[in-house]
Each structure stands twice: as structure tokens, then as C-alpha cells.
Amino acid sequence: MIPSPEEPGRASGLIPRDSSLPNLEFPFRDLNSRVTTTASFYVRNHFPTPPLTAEDWSLTVGGAVLHPLRLGLEELQSLPALTLTATMECAGNGRTFLSPRPRGVPWELGAVGTACWTGVPLSAVLERAGLPEVAATWEVVLEGADRGVMTEPVASPGEISYARSVPLAKALDDVLLAYEMNGEVLTPDHGFPVRAVVPGWYGMASVKWLTAVQVVPEPFQGYFQTVDYAYWETRDGLPPQLRPIGPLQLKAAIARPAPREVVPCGVPYEVTGAAWAGEAEVARVEVSVDGGCTWADAEFIDPPKPHVWRRWRFLWQVPGGPVRPTLLARATDTHGRVQPTCHDPARGSYMITHPLPIEVDVQESSP
Amino acid sequence: MIPSPEEPGRASGLIPRDSSLPNLEFPFRDLNSRVTTTASFYVRNHFPTPPLTAEDWSLTVGGAVLHPLRLGLEELQSLPALTLTATMECAGNGRTFLSPRPRGVPWELGAVGTACWTGVPLSAVLERAGLPEVAATWEVVLEGADRGVMTEPVASPGEISYARSVPLAKALDDVLLAYEMNGEVLTPDHGFPVRAVVPGWYGMASVKWLTAVQVVPEPFQGYFQTVDYAYWETRDGLPPQLRPIGPLQLKAAIARPAPREVVPCGVPYEVTGAAWAGEAEVARVEVSVDGGCTWADAEFIDPPKPHVWRRWRFLWQVPGGPVRPTLLARATDTHGRVQPTCHDPARGSYMITHPLPIEVDVQESSP
Numbered sequence: 001m002i003p004s005p006e007e008p009g010r011a012s013g014l015i016p017r018d019s020s021l022p023n024l025e026f027p028f029r030d031l032n033s034r035v036t037t038t039a040s041f042y043v044r045n046h047f048p049t050p051p052l053t054a055e056d057w058s059l060t061v062g063g064a065v066l067h068p069l070r071l072g073l074e075e076l077q078s079l080p081a082l083t084l085t086a087t088m089e090c091a092g093n094g095r096t097f098l099s100p101r102p103r104g105v106p107w108e109l110g111a112v113g114t115a116c117w118t119g120v121p122l123s124a125v126l127e128r129a130g131l132p133e134v135a136a137t138w139e140v141v142l143e144g145a146d147r148g149v150m151t152e153p154v155a156s157p158g159e160i161s162y163a164r165s166v167p168l169a170k171a172l173d174d175v176l177l178a179y180e181m182n183g184e185v186l187t188p189d190h191g192f193p194v195r196a197v198v199p200g201w202y203g204m205a206s207v208k209w210l211t212a213v214q215v216v217p218e219p220f221q222g223y224f225q226t227v228d229y230a231y232w233e234t235r236d237g238l239p240p241q242l243r244p245i246g247p248l249q250l251k252a253a254i255a256r257p258a259p260r261e262v263v264p265c266g267v268p269y270e271v272t273g274a275a276w277a278g279e280a281e282v283a284r285v286e287v288s289v290d291g292g293c294t295w296a297d298a299e300f301i302d303p304p305k306p307h308v309w310r311r312w313r314f315l316w317q318v319p320g321g322p323v324r325p326t327l328l329a330r331a332t333d334t335h336g337r338v339q340p341t342c343h344d345p346a347r348g349s350y351m352i353t354h355p356l357p358i359e360v361d362v363q364e365s366s367p
Numbered sequence: 368m369i370p371s372p373e374e375p376g377r378a379s380g381l382i383p384r385d386s387s388l389p390n391l392e393f394p395f396r397d398l399n400s401r402v403t404t405t406a407s408f409y410v411r412n413h414f415p416t417p418p419l420t421a422e423d424w425s426l427t428v429g430g431a432v433l434h435p436l437r438l439g440l441e442e443l444q445s446l447p448a449l450t451l452t453a454t455m456e457c458a459g460n461g462r463t464f465l466s467p468r469p470r471g472v473p474w475e476l477g478a479v480g481t482a483c484w485t486g487v488p489l490s491a492v493l494e495r496a497g498l499p500e501v502a503a504t505w506e507v508v509l510e511g512a513d514r515g516v517m518t519e520p521v522a523s524p525g526e527i528s529y530a531r532s533v534p535l536a537k538a539l540d541d542v543l544l545a546y547e548m549n550g551e552v553l554t555p556d557h558g559f560p561v562r563a564v565v566p567g568w569y570g571m572a573s574v575k576w577l578t579a580v581q582v583v584p585e586p587f588q589g590y591f592q593t594v595d596y597a598y599w600e601t602r603d604g605l606p607p608q609l610r611p612i613g614p615l616q617l618k619a620a621i622a623r624p625a626p627r628e629v630v631p632c633g634v635p636y637e638v639t640g641a642a643w644a645g646e647a648e649v650a651r652v653e654v655s656v657d658g659g660c661t662w663a664d665a666e667f668i669d670p671p672k673p674h675v676w677r678r679w680r681f682l683w684q685v686p687g688g689p690v691r692p693t694l695l696a697r698a699t700d701t702h703g704r705v706q707p708t709c710h711d712p713a714r715g716s717y718m719i720t721h722p723l724p725i726e727v728d729v730q731e732s733s734p
Contacts, residue, residue, distance in 0.1 A: 063605075154594065348522075
């Protein structure tokens with residue numbers, strides 16, 4: 001698959017961030033609706049898109065279940081469906097703001113989007129397969145049909161498939177086996193015919209082209225949650241431990257002005273953006289137009305909704321030019337937690353949630 | 368510390384394998400005793416040797432114990448001691464036989480040795496600290512005083528200390544807190560004043576300069592058992608999972624002839640070596656003098672002893688020259704398991720236990 005924004009079903013404005021795979025970024029400055037159109041939704045591929053068909057696709061449900069089973073697409077779609085809205089963000093979104101520039105897809109601001117997802121709760125499928133008595137350590141491994149060899153950050157053991165796990169409690173709570181995105185059949189870019197949607201988690205958990213679900217009694221240690229998509233956690237006086245990245249972290253992002261945007265001086269400018277908090281809830285957004293010296297409250301455009309970003313706006317009285325002010329936004333959740341001031345190196349090139357500096361040019365007004 | 372074989376307490380024959388740290392190899396061709404002298408024992412450092420003193424050293428015992436405690440050296444040495452013999456091998460021993468040559472210390476054959484270790488069973492110290500009701504997932508984290516920053520294979524989260532865990536069951540079984548090696552106080556190279564000795568496991572578990580022991584209720588995911596000293600395990604139809612390297616794997620190694628040794632033709636030559644099996648027991652060693660086409664039994668020099676290698680010999684009727692035969696050795700354990708024929712890439716550059724080809728030059732006899 002050529003990573004061209006001209007593929008059918010992709011908006012022409014998507015920004016390619018990879019020369020070999022479809023890794024495409026939503027131009028975040030274009031944020032103008034709570035739900036992102038499918039055509040404009042960011043695309044993240046680890047391997048080439050597998051050529052699945054509705055006829056041949058099936059989902060195996062196995063591992064520590066009482067009755068392993070296999071479902072075809074029609075069978076899955078005959079189960080009661082629901083629709084949920086969820087914001088999804090790549091765990092490496094904002095990576096180009098790190099210095100020195102780390103390896104990995106060089107996302108700017110737009111590896112994030114919000115969509116309506118329709119499908120069958122994973123819990124319904126697991127209930128059908130039957131669970132024995134389970135413990136808190138149990139997980140569900142979600143495996144995609146996409147396969148390949150990884151060379152960075154370390155070599156994979158030959159060809160592997162893309163797989164991630166979620167705690168069994170999360171799987172039974174709200175994970176969806178989605179076959180529609182924004183009311184239409186999934187596109188190949190977004191996991192046709194069926195993908196997982198893990199509300200409130202970074203996108204790497206929402207496995208596309210899902211073909212296997214396995215219940216396991218202990219934490220899964222697959223490639224994409226150990227040497228990749230992991231961070232270092234320090235606690236209990238122990239040396240740092242490698243942990244899989246999970247829930248979305250609290251974050252506010254500025255859509256307009258865009259980085260390096262030229263802003264007219266002396267007139268009000270509506271700064272806009274979105275804020276999200278994964279499994280928590282955004283309670284407040286503040287904006288700084290002086291590089292973080294002072295902050296003022298922004299106003300929410302959207303009401304709170306679980307797992308969905310809230311857009312916000314802030315009326316900026318742009319000063320006279322020429323100046324190059326730096327704008328920042330920061331969010332607070334309903335527990336009073338605030339975004340960190342700096343990026344924690346223990347997160348590597350993931351979970352970049354410190355306020356990202358948006359530098360703009362305020363021009364002198366024409367004579 | 369300069370990685371020179373001329374440091375006090377090191378034999379002059381130790382082969383430096385690293386330009387910045389004391390990583391020194393025993394010249395395996397010199398194998399001539401079951402117990403390796405301390406001066407000839409291979410040295411493996413991840414960070415510079417910490418300057419510990421007997422007076423200042425202490426061991427903290429904490430985590431999920433009933434009575435966290437701290438022991439000085441005299442206090443430790445006042446507890447009942449025992450002496451055990453164990454073969455220790457670096458998990459990357461034999462790495463230079465891999466192609467393409469992987470990163471990591473380029474060990475040939477001699478990152479292995481056998482010593483007598485004297486100290487206090489870890490179980491005695493844990494009993495003193497008191498354990499609550501435990502489960503099978505519990506582990507004990509062994510932490511050394513050596514610290515630094517790792518850059519390969521992935522960056523560590525800043526400065527970290529060297530640490531490894533063992534299952535609690537192993538810790539209570541036979542792990543030793545050793546303060547003597549071959550009847551003498553440990554040298555700085557080997558962990559002065561106290562190191563762990565984990566019998567039957569690769570050397571990375573036998574943490575040197577031990578200063579902390581912590582009981583944890585779930586598997587420890589530290590740097591040196593996830594992104595380093597780990598391998599990919601595939602089972603239960605799941606994608607490969609990252610697992611910490613643990614017990615020594617079955618292996619026979621040839622000491623003489625050494626690689627590229629010149630062997631006189633037409634006279635018998637005593638091929639010698641050693642074989643070890645970690646927590647299992649070596650039952651048989653075979654030798655091939657034709658690159659693996661045919662095999663013949665070797666004879667053991669040493670009787671079986673738990674966790675200790677067995678030396679063996681094989682009388683080779685050297686053919687007329689000039690020829691360049693390839694010699695191989697392979698071991699079988701008491702369960703009938705044999706060394707693998709080839710290196711499994713899922714092991715990365717660790718646990719290199721396929722028979723290593725020793726190519727020699729058989730010269731024509733002088734006229």
C-alpha cells in the first residue's frame with residue numbers, strides 16, 4: 001500500500017509521515033468538529049494492510065475460555081450492537097516536539113481523532129465463549145492479521161503479528177469489536193472488516209484487522225507492549241520497571257494558531273483546540289500566550305462526555321507586532337491533576353503530554 | 368577501573384573483551400581443573416566496579432516482608448554459612464560464533480567458570496525478615512551497588528542500578544549470599560563484599576555488590592530482564608513473548624583443541640572439554656571430528672554433581688594431513704534432551720548452546 005493521501009477514502013489533506021507504510025497525520029489545524037471524518041482520521045500502520053475480505057474473515061476466541069469458538073462476520077453482526085464515541089490518539093503523537101528528535105514516526109499534533117464506532121461488545125463474545133473463575137492478573141490478547149518483521153527498537157523474533165493485551169476487567173467493561181466507523185463500513189486503513197476499540201486508551205490498544213482474541217492468566221509480554229509501546233515506571237523503591245502503555249494521559253492541544261502561523265496584530269484571535277483525559281474527565285483548560293508565564297481559562301465548546309475530547313476556545317487579544325509569542329495550553333482533570341510541565345524521559349518517545357509550545361508570528365499591520 | 372588483565376587478583380592470561388569496562392574472558396583452552404581459580408575466573412561488569420568497603424556495606428531486606436531489616440557484614444557473617452560449588456556462565460558466552468556478529472561483549476568460549484562459594488542462604492535472611500502468605504508469582508529482586516546509564520539495546524531511564532529477580536521459590540531453595548569465593552574473601556571483580564550466587568542459572572542472576580533484596584508479589588520487569596537478558600518465547604498459539612533468561616541451558620564445550628589450533632597428524636589427540644546443564648544433569652557427551660556427520664561418546668572425567676560442570680575427554684585418532692577438520696561436542700541430559708543443532712534466533716545473542724564448530728589445522732608430519 002502506498003502511503004499516499006490520494007488513496008480512496010483518504011482526505012487529500014492527510015500528511016504522510018512515513019515513506020514505506022500508510023502513516024498519515026490529520027492536519028490538526030483543521031479541527032472544526034467534535035467527530036473527525038473517517039477520511040481525515042489519522043492512520044497508523046505497523047505492517048502493510050492485510051487484504052482481508054468480509055467472506056473469509058473470522059475471529060477465533062480462545063485461550064483460557066471454556067468453549068473456544070470461531071465467528072464469521074455475519075455471525076458477529078447478528079449479535080446486539082452498540083455505538084460509542086471515543087477519542088483515539090497515537091502514543092507517539094507530538095514526538096517532533098521532543099529534542100533530540102527520537103526515532104519513530106515523526107508525528108506533529110495530528111495523530112489523534114474522534115470517531116463513532118459501532119460493533120459488538122467484546123464482553124458479549126467472551127460470555128459466549130465462557131470464562132472460568134478469573135483473577136485480577138488475567139488479560140485478553142487482541143491479535144491482528146497484519147504481520148511483519150520489526151527491526152527497531154530491537155529485532156523481532158522473525159515475522160510477528162501485531163498484538164496487544166488489555167486487562168480482562170477492561171475487556172469486559174467497554175472494549176468494542178467495531179465493524180463501523182462513523183456509520184460506515186470500516187475502511188482498510190482503519191481495520192476492515194473488524195477492529196478493536198479500547199475507549200480511553202492510546203490507539204495502539206485498538207488492534208485493527210482483528211482476527212484472534214485470547215484470554216491469558218498472566219500479563220502478556222508481546223513485542224508491542226515490552227520493547228515497543230512501553231515506558232519505565234519507578235515505584236516502591238525498586239529499579240525502574242518496563243510497563244505497557246495503556247490509558248490516554250491528560251492533555252490539551254492547540255489547533256489554531258498552528259505552529260509558525262502568521263497572526264495579524266492588534267485584533268482578537270480565537271485560539272482553539274481540544275483536550276482529553278482518557279479514562280478521566282477534563283475539567284479545565286488554561287491558555288498561556290507568553291510561553292507559560294501567565295495562564296487564563298479557556299471556555300469549553302463541548303460538554304463533557306466519557307472518552308471523548310472537549311473542544312475549547314480562548315479569545316486572545318493579539319498584541320502589536322512584530323513579536324513571536326509562544327502559546328501553550330494545559331488541562332486539569334476532575335481529580336485536580338494537571339499536565340506535567342516537562343516530558344518525563346522515562347516515557348521515552350511516548351505519552352508526550354507536557355504543554356507543547358506553539359510559536360507564532362505576529363506581524364505588524366500593513367501601513 | 369582499567370580492564371587490564373594486570374589488575375591485582377587477575378591472572379595474566381585473562382582476555383579483555385571490552386575497552387571501557389572489566390569484561391575479561393577465561394582462556395577456555397586452559398581448562399585443567401574442575402574448579403576455576405579466582406584469578407582465572409571470567410569477569411563481567413555492566414558498570415564500573417563500585418568502591419564498597421566491609422565497614423560501610425549493608426544489605427537492606429525489604430518489599431513485601433513482615434519486618435524490613437538491614438544487615439551489616441559482620442551480622443551477615445554471624446549467620447550459619449554453607450559452601451556450594453556452582454558453574455556460572457555469561458548468557459552471551461559463545462557470541463562470536465554467531466553470524467552476523469551481534470552487538471554485545473564478544474565472548475568466545477571462556478565466559479564460563481566453576482567456583483566454590485561460601486555464604487549465607489538467602490532463605491535464612493528472608494526467614495529473619497518474615498514472609499506473609501505468598502503466591503507462585505512472587506519474586507525476589509536482587510539489586511547491586513553498581514549503577515550507570517545503558518544506551519544499548521535501548522536507552523535506560525537515566526542512571527539505573529544493576530538488578531535481577533529470581534522466583535521466590537528459587538530464592539528459598541538454594542540462592543546464596545556469598546562473601547567468599549574459593550575460600551577467600553571476594554575480590555572487587557567478583558562482587559566484594561557480598562554477591563548473590565544463583566546455582567544453575569546464567570551469571571546475570573548472580574548479582575555482584577549486592578546491597579538490596581526486595582520481595583515483590585509480581586514478576587519484576589527491570590531493564591536487565593526485559594530489554595536486556597531476555598528472549599522471545601512462543602507458546603499457546605500466542606505471539607512471541609519476552610521472557611527473562613534464567614536457568615543455564617544444556618551445553619558441551621570443547622577446550623582442546625582450541626579454535627584454529629595446529630594439531631600433529633597421525634597421532635592420538637586427547638580432545639577435552641566440559642559440559643553443564645544448569646538445573647538438570649548431564650548424562651552423555653558426544654564428539655564429532657567430521658563437522659557433525661558422525662558422533663562418538665566421550666568419557667567423563669568428573670562424576671555428576673548438581674550445578675557443576677563435568678569435564679570429559681575423547682581420544683581422537685588424528686588423520687594424516689594436511690586437512691582442516693571441524694570438531695563438535697554435544698551433550699544429553701538425564702531427561703534425554705539434546706543440545707539444539709542450530710541457534711534459535713528467538714534467543715537473540717543469548718543462550719548460545721548449539722554445538723560450536725572448532726576448526727583445527729592438521730599438519731603433515733615433518734619429513
